[in-house]
Amino acid sequence: MRKLIVTVLLGGIPVGLLAQWPDYPKRGAPREASGKINMDAPTPRTADGKPDLSGVWETRAPAGRGRGQAASTAPPEIPAGPPLATFRDIGAGFKEGLPLQPWAYDLLKKRMGENSKDNPDAHCLPLGLMQLHMHVQPRKIIQSPDEVVILYEAQSGLRQIFTDGRLLPTPDVLPWWYGYSIGHWEGDTLVVETTGFRDDVWLDINGSPLTNAGKMIERFRRPNYGSLEIEVTIDDPKVYTKPFTVKVNQRLMPDTELIEFICNENDRSGPHLVGK
Numbered sequence: 001m002r003k004l005i006v007t008v009l010l011g012g013i014p015v016g017l018l019a020q021w022p023d024y025p026k027r028g029a030p031r032e033a034s035g036k037i038n039m040d041a042p043t044p045r046t047a048d049g050k051p052d053l054s055g056v057w058e059t060r061a062p063a064g065r066g067r068g069q070a071a072s073t074a075p076p077e078i079p080a081g082p083p084l085a086t087f088r089d090i091g092a093g094f095k096e097g098l099p100l101q102p103w104a105y106d107l108l109k110k111r112m113g114e115n116s117k118d119n120p121d122a123h124c125l126p127l128g129l130m131q132l133h134m135h136v137q138p139r140k141i142i143q144s145p146d147e148v149v150i151l152y153e154a155q156s157g158l159r160q161i162f163t164d165g166r167l168l169p170t171p172d173v174l175p176w177w178y179g180y181s182i183g184h185w186e187g188d189t190l191v192v193e194t195t196g197f198r199d200d201v202w203l204d205i206n207g208s209p210l211t212n213a214g215k216m217i218e219r220f221r222r223p224n225y226g227s228l229e230i231e232v233t234i235d236d237p238k239v240y241t242k243p244f245t246v247k248v249n250q251r252l253m254p255d256t257e258l259i260e261f262i263c264n265e266n267d268r269s270g271p272h273l274v275g276k
């Protein structure tokens with residue numbers, strides 16, 4: 001198995017550090033007689049009738065796995081649809097691989113050959129949005145009428161999705177790690193469009209690239225109380241020969257909160273990150 005430094009870092013986190021926040025029962029949550037939250041209960045809604053995406057979410061993993069354990073492909077009960085992305089390889093579900101331009105294929109091959117040593121996650125830098133969607137560390141969504149805020153435990157990331165009707169900025173805007181996101185509702189689906197990325201985004205651990213010409217369309221759905229489905233379309237003509245769509249499934253983490261994660265504190269790993 002390739003010795004990915006990111007995997008080593010995550011795997012080395014003591015179990016005790018993954019459960020520092022005390023349980024605090026969420027008010028108003030649908031519960032069974034045993035007190036356990038009913039994950040199959042109806043989707044909660046805001047005062048204006050929109051699905052409420054708020055909550056702490058973790059990437060969907062097989063039974064027996066939980067916080068701090070590596071996520072993988074979805075369990076059998078997840079319905080068919082776009083291929084499921086993985087933290088290591090966004091294109092894992094594509095039989096022929098991602099539709100990469102020749103230069104982008106060479107770049108991906110080079111990054112993998114160097115054990116993904118330049119992945120931002122290994123240098124305590126902000127991750128690309130796809131890596132954050134698939135990261136084993138959870139994220140918290142806070143929804144209001146004019147914006148949706150996502151707090152990522154990984155690298156203490158902060159993302160704003162504006163739903164107040166504003167337009168995306170012009171192409172000459174200063175690029176951001178997470179780009180600029182605006183959203184609108186199509187029925188019960190929150191559709192988010194993001195542009196304005198930096199020119200060196202990593203979509204996964206392997207190093208599938210995204211440039212400043214890239215656009216990301218996300219479709220957030222909450223089919224019931226405990227599930228969140230996200231379909232993501234990547235369109236970057238500098239990197240890919242055509243757009244492609246993948247899916248990420250997340251599960252509600254009830255009665256808990258994010259913990260503080262400061263990656264860069266006393267980090268001394270940089271000089272040791274080398275390729276083959």
